[in-house]
Amino acid sequence: MSAGIEISLAIILLSVLFSLSSSRLMTLIKLMALQGALVSLLPVLLNSANKLPPGGIALFLIMLLIKAILIPALLYFALTRMAIRREVEPLIGYHASVVVGLGLILLATYLSRYLQYSAPGVLALMPITAITALGGGLFLMMSRTKALTQVIGYLMLDNGIYLMGTALIKRTHSHYLVELGVLLDLLVAVMIMGIILNNINRAFDDVDTLDLEQLKD
Amino acid sequence: MNFLLFGLFSILLSGLAPLLLVRRTHLAKGVHSALLAVGCALGLCGLYAASQAGANTSLSFAWLTFSLSLSVDSLATLFLMPLFIVSPLLVLYSYQYLGTSQHTVRTVASYLFFSLLLAAMVLVSMAADMITFVVAWEIMSLASFLLVLYDWEHLQTRKAAHLYLLFTQSGAFCIFIAFALLFAATGSFSFSTEAISALPHSLKLTIFLVALLGFGSKAGAMPLHIWLPHAHPAAPSHVSALMSGVMIKLGVYGMLRIYFLLDDPAFIFAWIILPLGMLSGVLGVVYALAKHDIKRLLAYHSIENIGIILMGCGLGMLGLAAGDRVMAAFGFAGGLLHVLNHALFKSLLFLGAGAIQHSTGIRKLDTLGGLMRRMPVTGRSFLTGSVAISGLPPLNGFISEFLIYYAGFLGLRLTGFNLVLVIATIISLAMIGGLASACFTKMVGIVFLGEPRSKEAALATEAKPAMRVAMILLACICLLIGLFPAPFIGAAFAGLRDLAPLSSLMLSDIVSTISRNLTMAAWLFLALLLGLTGLRRWLYQGKPIQRGSTWGCGFTQANSRIQYTASSYAMDIVDFFRPLVRVRTVYKGLAGNPLPSPAEYSSKTDDLAEIGLQHLLSQPVLWCAAKLRWIQHGRIQSYIAYIVLAIIVVLLAA
Numbered sequence: 001m002s003a004g005i006e007i008s009l010a011i012i013l014l015s016v017l018f019s020l021s022s023s024r025l026m027t028l029i030k031l032m033a034l035q036g037a038l039v040s041l042l043p044v045l046l047n048s049a050n051k052l053p054p055g056g057i058a059l060f061l062i063m064l065l066i067k068a069i070l071i072p073a074l075l076y077f078a079l080t081r082m083a084i085r086r087e088v089e090p091l092i093g094y095h096a097s098v099v100v101g102l103g104l105i106l107l108a109t110y111l112s113r114y115l116q117y118s119a120p121g122v123l124a125l126m127p128i129t130a131i132t133a134l135g136g137g138l139f140l141m142m143s144r145t146k147a148l149t150q151v152i153g154y155l156m157l158d159n160g161i162y163l164m165g166t167a168l169i170k171r172t173h174s175h176y177l178v179e180l181g182v183l184l185d186l187l188v189a190v191m192i193m194g195i196i197l198n199n200i201n202r203a204f205d206d207v208d209t210l211d212l213e214q215l216k217d
Numbered sequence: 218m219n220f221l222l223f224g225l226f227s228i229l230l231s232g233l234a235p236l237l238l239v240r241r242t243h244l245a246k247g248v249h250s251a252l253l254a255v256g257c258a259l260g261l262c263g264l265y266a267a268s269q270a271g272a273n274t275s276l277s278f279a280w281l282t283f284s285l286s287l288s289v290d291s292l293a294t295l296f297l298m299p300l301f302i303v304s305p306l307l308v309l310y311s312y313q314y315l316g317t318s319q320h321t322v323r324t325v326a327s328y329l330f331f332s333l334l335l336a337a338m339v340l341v342s343m344a345a346d347m348i349t350f351v352v353a354w355e356i357m358s359l360a361s362f363l364l365v366l367y368d369w370e371h372l373q374t375r376k377a378a379h380l381y382l383l384f385t386q387s388g389a390f391c392i393f394i395a396f397a398l399l400f401a402a403t404g405s406f407s408f409s410t411e412a413i414s415a416l417p418h419s420l421k422l423t424i425f426l427v428a429l430l431g432f433g434s435k436a437g438a439m440p441l442h443i444w445l446p447h448a449h450p451a452a453p454s455h456v457s458a459l460m461s462g463v464m465i466k467l468g469v470y471g472m473l474r475i476y477f478l479l480d481d482p483a484f485i486f487a488w489i490i491l492p493l494g495m496l497s498g499v500l501g502v503v504y505a506l507a508k509h510d511i512k513r514l515l516a517y518h519s520i521e522n523i524g525i526i527l528m529g530c531g532l533g534m535l536g537l538a539a540g541d542r543v544m545a546a547f548g549f550a551g552g553l554l555h556v557l558n559h560a561l562f563k564s565l566l567f568l569g570a571g572a573i574q575h576s577t578g579i580r581k582l583d584t585l586g587g588l589m590r591r592m593p594v595t596g597r598s599f600l601t602g603s604v605a606i607s608g609l610p611p612l613n614g615f616i617s618e619f620l621i622y623y624a625g626f627l628g629l630r631l632t633g634f635n636l637v638l639v640i641a642t643i644i645s646l647a648m649i650g651g652l653a654s655a656c657f658t659k660m661v662g663i664v665f666l667g668e669p670r671s672k673e674a675a676l677a678t679e680a681k682p683a684m685r686v687a688m689i690l691l692a693c694i695c696l697l698i699g700l701f702p703a704p705f706i707g708a709a710f711a712g713l714r715d716l717a718p719l720s721s722l723m724l725s726d727i728v729s730t731i732s733r734n735l736t737m738a739a740w741l742f743l744a745l746l747l748g749l750t751g752l753r754r755w756l757y758q759g760k761p762i763q764r765g766s767t768w769g770c771g772f773t774q775a776n777s778r779i780q781y782t783a784s785s786y787a788m789d790i791v792d793f794f795r796p797l798v799r800v801r802t803v804y805k806g807l808a809g810n811p812l813p814s815p816a817e818y819s820s821k822t823d824d825l826a827e828i829g830l831q832h833l834l835s836q837p838v839l840w841c842a843a844k845l846r847w848i849q850h851g852r853i854q855s856y857i858a859y860i861v862l863a864i865i866v867v868l869l870a871a
Contacts, residue, residue: 091854141857150853213851 005045008038009125012163013105016136016156020097023090028152029075035133036067039159043166066183071155071190078194079148082201092143104135115167126167134160145208147200151193158186218276220263221289224301225339227256232332235325242321249328250308253335260301260339264294268711275345283406285352288345292477295553295712296342296470299560300463302694304335307455310568310687314455314575327367327453334360334459341467346407347396350471354392357467358385358435361460365452377444377451384434384444391431395424395475410717414480421479425486428475436468438527439497440826442520446508449516450580454571457512458564461519466556469526473549476530477716482537484635491531491638495645498524500825502652503794506659506787507822509582511570514660515563518606521649522559525618526552528642532624535635542722544627546713551620554709558613558698562605565691569599572680572688573664577673582663582783584674589665591677596665598688603657605695608650611739611746613698616706619735622646652790659786668777700739703732784820791822799823 015035022028040063090097108131115127137157141150162179231252235245267289277286289297308331315324337360340353362385365378396406402420403412416424434441445465449457476486501521508514529552536545572595573588574580589596605612625646628639669675679685698705710728713719791798805817848859 138857138861142854142861145854150857 005042005123006125008042008045009123009129012038012159013125013129013132016133017098017101019140019152019156020101020136021094023094025079025146025148026076028149029072029079032075032152032155033068033072035156035159036071037064039162040064040067042163046166063179063183066187067159071187074190074194075148075151078197082148082197090144097139097143100139101132101136104132104139108132108135123167126163130160130163130167132160133157133163136160147193147197147208151190151197154189154193155186158182218263218267218287218289220259220266221339221343222263222276224256224259224263225336227252227259228332228336228339231256232329232336235328239321239325242324245321245325245328246312246315249332250305250312253308253332254305256335257301257305260297264289264297264301268294277345283348284346285349286345286407287340287343287349289343290715291712292470292473292553292716293342295709296466296556297339298708299466299557300335300338300342302557303462303560303564303691304459306687306690307458307564307568310458310571310684311453311455313681313683314571315453323367327364327456330360330363331456331459334364334464338464338467342470344408347400348406350408351389351393351396354389354471357464358382358389361385361456361464364456364460365448367453367456368451371451374451377447381444381448384441388431388434388441391427391434392471393431395428395431398424398427408474408478410478410480413478416479418481418483421481422483422485425475425479426489429472429489432468432471432475433493434468436465436472436523436527437497437520438468438493438523439500439520440829442497442501443824443827443830445520446504446513446516446824449519449567450510450512454512454567454574457515457571458567461516461567462560462564465519465523466526466560469523469530469552469556473530476534477718480717482534482718484535484538487531487535487538487635488638490527490534491642494524494527494529494531495641496524497521498528498649499645499652500794500797502649502656503791503798504822504824506652506656507791507798507800509783510580511573511582511660511664512567512580514582514656515566515570518566518653518656519559519563521653522555522563522606525621525646525649526555526559528552528646529555529617529621529624532621532628532639532642535628535631535638536624537718539628539631539635541627541630542719543724543727544624546710546719546722546724547620547627548624549713549716549719550706550709551617551622551624553712554620554705555614555617557705557709558605558617558695561691561695561698562602562612562614565598565602565688565695566606568684568688568691569595569602572684573677575684576677576680577671579671579673582660584671585664585669586667586671586674586777586780587665587669588674588677591669591675592665592679594685595680595688596661598692599665600661601692601695603661605699607654607657609654610742611696611699613695613702613705615739616699616702616735617709618646618650620706620709620731623731655790656787659783663781663783663786667780670777670780700736700743702735702739703729706732706735788820797825799825799828 012035015031015038019028019031022031040060044060092100105128108128111131112124112127133156137153137155137160140153140156142153144150144153162182165179231249234252235249238245238248268291275286275288277284279285311331315327334357337353337357341350341357344350344353362378362382365381366374368374369378398420399413400406402416405412430441434444437445445461449461452460472490498521501517501519501524505514505517505521508517529548529550531548533545533548533552536542536548570580572592573585576592577585577588579585601612605614608614608618622643625639625643628642629636631639669677680688706728710724713722788800791800800820800822802820803817
């Protein structure tokens with residue numbers, strides 16, 4: 001089963017890189033759905049040796065539902081409502097972004113060496129993927145101008161944190177309960193972002209956050 | 218203690234009940250006034266019971282992880298007394314002063330905050346540990362801030378309220394620091410002298426200085442007074458009266474509480490407090506002379522009176538340090554009695570100012586005039602308050618100032634620097650008395666005598682009955698204390714009973730002699746006054762009296778503009794203090810033009826402390842902020858980058 005875990009981790013890593021180089025918002029949303037599905041399935045794969053109680057399975061199902069279906073669907077509707085298709089509009093170019101992403105992987109590998117000491121017995125790829133997703137999300141937020149990309153970056157950040165939690169904390173029920181709570185917060189955040197996006201769109205005829213500079217005094 | 222708690226409960230209820238009666242303005246007002254009056258009456262009973270019980274009555278209960286404890290000692294009793302006496306009268310006044318039916322919600326909200334402020338002040342006085350004190354102190358500050366905001370539509374009001382909030386919160390910050398220092402040194406939140414008095418002298422001095430910064434800004438001692446002249450004109454009059462008459466005294470209360478907790482009779486405390494008192498006293502009254510807005514002028518008089526109270530306390534501290542406990546007792550008792558007296562006459566004056574503003578809509582002295590004939594009750598009670606605040610017999614201000622003078626005269630036995638300080642205090646007190654009389658002759662003369670200087674003043678009508686009754690009652694209490702001072706002097710000395718260094722002092726002989734003499738002097742003055750009035754009436758009997766326009770100076774076509782103005786009356790005295798008071802004059806005159814042409818003259822005085830604050834604090838801060846403005850460019854991406862940077866820095870530092 002270890003191979004399955006490693007493969008899904010690798011796919012997550014690649015999806016982070018791909019999202020940094022993607023120029024289309026729709027692609028980004030699809031990537032997020034994929035990433036969310038993989039991330040929420042990972043704990044199940046890790047725990048496959050021991051039998052999960054029905055309550056645990058229900059929790060993971062809810063998580064899968066929110067991360068892989070609900071949030072991407074909301075983003076999809078936001079995108080279609082606002083009728084924008086492409087134009088991620090990077091402040092930092094796609095190629096440079098990919099280079100940054102690779103640098104992030106290097107940094108993550110370096111950092112995860114320290115984590116290995118503090119948490120032995122964890123799959124080596126796990127913290128690397130987690131930190132890369134975290135940094136990638138932050139980078140996405142910093143380097144793109146469309147407000148929707150900020151939401152996606154935030155989602156990726158949350159995926160990274162979730163992975164980190166899975167990697168470091170002893171897996172028990174209650175831990176995932178906390179995660180679920182965080183996830184609900186995130187869902188609300190996405191909805192609020194949707195409203196704000198709508199307002200930005202109405203005010204500026206675009207969701208470019210650079211327009212928000214006009215609001216400062 | 219039970220009475221006090223029931224009183225507190227009733228006061229709180231008086232704030233909450235009107236919320237349910239928003240639609241019935243009169244019922245809400247009535248319920249509020251009645252409950253509050255009952256609460257204050259219960260409070261007074263409680264004070265009486267506490268003073269009879271003798272020992273410190275206390276009560277404590279748990280809240281979160283702290284225990285809140287309340288106790289009433291003699292010092293708290295003295296500070297609670299003016300509160301329970303004055304506030305029912307203020308509520309009576311506000312019954313007809315506060316807005317009419319279209320402002321019901323606002324009125325009800327102001328009732329809530331008024332009750333909250335009262336309850337918080339009671340709790341501050343009763344607090345027996347730091348947590349209770351700080352919680353009550355914050356509620357007090359915030360409630361009074363919201364009360365100042367009553368007329369929030371005006372930009373001026375909002376600015377004043379923000380200034381007040383700034384001062385009160387930075388003051389609270391200093392108090393927190395002082396308490397934190399105390400807690401760090403003793404490990405306990407309670408106001409217990411045993412642990413605290415063992416601290417080293419330097420630490421005690423630091424704590425006292427930091428606390429003084431906080432309490433001084435609440436009390437309005439001179440360099441920290443800036444909020445007072447702005448907040449008082451902005452607030453409704455009865456709120457100004459409560460804040461100026463009672464609330465700022467709690468700053469003095471806090472200072473005294475800390476001083477007696479530290480239990481360190483060193484000269485240095487007196488050397489700090491006495492000059493502070495002199496500065497506040499003299500400059501307060503000089504600025505008051507220079508200002509021509511009724512309420513701003515009264516606010517500066519509050520600063521002056523805080524100065525007098527501080528002088529009394531400073532003389533007390535000096536007496537303790539020098540081992541002269543009689544002098545100490547007279548100093549403290551004088552200061553404490555002045556707390557009560559100032560609460561009475563300053564409330565009276567603010568209510569009078571409110572009545573004038575209510576009836577004319579004017580606060581500027583130079584557009585009023587001739588109100589004594591149009592508002593006889595307001596005018597006469599205002600005059601009573603003016604005589605009292607100037608410290609003239611036979612009214613109450615004289616009694617407390619005399620006690621402070623007496624402490625000063627006892628202090629003449631000291632030597633060296635202390636003697637110089639005592640002499641300077643006596644001179645300042647005398648100067649303050651003279652200048653205050655000058656200031657109030659200006660005020661009464663310009664506002665109530667002469668001819669009206671504007672249409673509004675000419676059309677003024679007497680204040681409404683509830684307002685009149687409140688003012689008359691306050692004036693009567695002022696006169697009562699002036700004519701029968703003995704029980705009040707006794708109460709002031711009884712206030713020192715629970716203060717460790719003064720508890721075993723037996724002064725009854727000297728105190729009763731002095732009260733007897735003071736009583737006699739007051740009655741003599743009253744007899745003289747009545748006798749002279751009677752004589753004048755008798756002499757003028759049967760003679761024809763011709764009435765002309767005031768200050769008409771024989772002109773047949775005298776108009777109101779040839780009268781004295783407030784500035785022309787005060788300028789001689791203000792000029793003398795020129796380096797301390799900055800006067801800006803604008804004169805567009807007849808320079809080089811021999812023919813008559815329009816001329817213009819105006820003068821404005823600036824507060825030195827305000828200028829100092831602006832130059833030393835706000836301008837540098839604004840300059841730095843302007844230099845750092847490029848950080849705020851409104852680009853979300855960079856803000857996220859800031860956050861990431863901050864997290865990385867924190868992680869690396871950790």
